[in-house]
Amino acid sequence: xxxxxxxxxxxxxxxxxxxxxxxxxxxxxxxIENVLSEMVGEKIEIIGSGRTDAGVHALSQVANFKxxxxxxxxxxxxxxxxxxxxxxxxxxxxxxxxxxxxxARYNAKAKTYxxxxxxxxxxxxxxxxxxxxxxxxxDLAKMxxxxxxxxxxxxxxxxxxxKSKKKSMVREIYSISLEENNGLIEVRIRGNGFLYNMVRxxxxxxxxxxxxxxxxxxxxxxxxxxxxxxxxxxxxxxGLYLEKVEF
Numbered sequence: 001x002x003x004x005x006x007x008x009x010x011x012x013x014x015x016x017x018x019x020x021x022x023x024x025x026x027x028x029x030x031x032i033e034n035v036l037s038e039m040v041g042e043k044i045e046i047i048g049s050g051r052t053d054a055g056v057h058a059l060s061q062v063a064n065f066k067x068x069x070x071x072x073x074x075x076x077x078x079x080x081x082x083x084x085x086x087x088x089x090x091x092x093x094x095x096x097x098x099x100x101x102x103x104a105r106y107n108a109k110a111k112t113y114x115x116x117x118x119x120x121x122x123x124x125x126x127x128x129x130x131x132x133x134x135x136x137x138x139d140l141a142k143m144x145x146x147x148x149x150x151x152x153x154x155x156x157x158x159x160x161x162x163k164s165k166k167k168s169m170v171r172e173i174y175s176i177s178l179e180e181n182n183g184l185i186e187v188r189i190r191g192n193g194f195l196y197n198m199v200r201x202x203x204x205x206x207x208x209x210x211x212x213x214x215x216x217x218x219x220x221x222x223x224x225x226x227x228x229x230x231x232x233x234x235x236x237x238x239g240l241y242l243e244k245v246e247f
Contacts, residue, residue, distance in 0.1 A: 007094040008061040011195045017054045035085045040071045049245045055237030064104045069177045110246040113199045117185040132239040138210030146209040146216035147176040149151045157226040160195035203235040
């Protein structure tokens with residue numbers, strides 16, 4: 001068997017997320033699997049490094065799949081075929097044959113998510129689908145203060161909409177940066193893993209702190225409570241990007 005590693009970019013705006021759904025093929029995974037299956041004439045399943053929600057984008061998602069020796073293609077053949085037949089809002093940036101033991105999900109050591117906030121009273125015509133518009137001026141210093149409380153290892157139950165109660169909700173955040181450039185605020189969060197809606201809830205809290213609606217010092221109490229009702233709003237999906245996966 002040959003094990004292929006894919007590096008993928010996509011605009012998630014019109015999709016129901018990464019993961020294939022039983023009642024719809026309108027997901028990123030399904031689109032790629034369908035094209036690969038056509039290429040080799042048999043059903044192919046791919047493994048992603050993680051699931052992005054409906055409407056969320058990726059600058060560098062990673063996935064892998066395997067082909068038997070009889071069905072194997074060269075790296076360039078796979079890349080050319082996928083980019084020819086995939087929708088234009090999904091691009092394959094790289095294809096490489098890797099060790100048989102490589103697993104896109106289990107081998108991922110860290111991920112970085114990027115969130116874009118357009119912070120002007122007027123809308124940005126070219127960013128409106130790819131950022132969250134916040135009209136009132138945000139206090140970046142207060143948002144940076146809030147970010148410090150998320151660093152390190154915490155139980156993020158309060159900052160997730162994950163339904164499973166069996167899986168651990170503990171995650172470690174390695175770094176958070178906030179940069180502002182002429183109204184565009186970019187938030188980067190790097191950690192060892194993320195729960196369902198976790199990044200969007202964290203950014204929602206940053207926005208509330210930046211608007212003066214809650215105090216940054218309330219975050220440790222919210223984390224300790226493990227109660228989702230205490231967390232703030234969910235930032236819009238269009239501003240979120242999976243930026244990097246580390247192995």
